[in-house]
Amino acid sequence: MRRVQIIGSYLSLYVRKVLVVLDLKVIPYEIDPTVPFFGDDRFSRISPVRRIPVLVDDHGLPPDSSIVCQYLKERYPEPRLYPTDLADRARARWLEEYADSRMGEVFFWKLFNQVAIKPAVWGEQTDSRAVEDALKNDVPLVLDYLESIAPLDGFVFGAVSIAGISIASFFRNAEFARFQVDAARRPLTAAYVSILF
Ligand SMILES: N[C@@H](CCC(=O)N[C@@H](CS)C(=O)NCC(=O)O)C(=O)O
Structure with a gap:
């Protein structure tokens, strides 16, 4: 190939x-x-x-x-990374879009950008208030949503898919920004993220 x-x-x-x-x-x-x-x-x-x-x-x-x-x-159709069921395929694309837009806004722009890109690329100071605000107000809303869609076991839609790949990609950057999901408060999200890694 x-x-x-x-x-x-x-x-x-x-x-x-x-x-x-x-x-x-x-x-x-x-x-x-x-x-x-x-x-x-x-x-x-x-x-x-x-x-x-x-x-x-x-x-x-x-x-x-x-x-x-x-x-x-x-x-390259194989392996399939989008669910076979039409409605699930639409749901998977939605989760990809949710990750790219909302999680991108919060984990990339509000956290990673502040703690990594601003100091390392632009030589600017991290705006600690903006980081605190994101951690207090934005992150919990994202995690609540993920907790509502995370499966009790295994992958959303039963197998690894574009949805899980998109969500997991953001948590890697969140981790670079020293953020981890609190397994006691959001057990489904923490378990889901751990199998995606
Ligand atoms: N919707 C785009 C977003 C891509 C994006 O924002 N990439 C960031 C890097 S993580 C970038 O290139 N940022 C450069 C900039 O904002 O100037 C995608 O899914 O590819």
């Missing part, structure tokens, strides 16, 4: 989501570690909003992790 190229860093949760899909489908890849903040004109042309990941293969694709994962699903 031909090797594909992924423009993006291992540190990005959206890149990680695509890499997990590539690994599960045993598709060889190489990483172009362009950092979006410093990408050149070529990067702006292939990623107009200057975001990673971008998958580069012989088809010249648009960016966006969900679009890339959908493309990989159609080009």
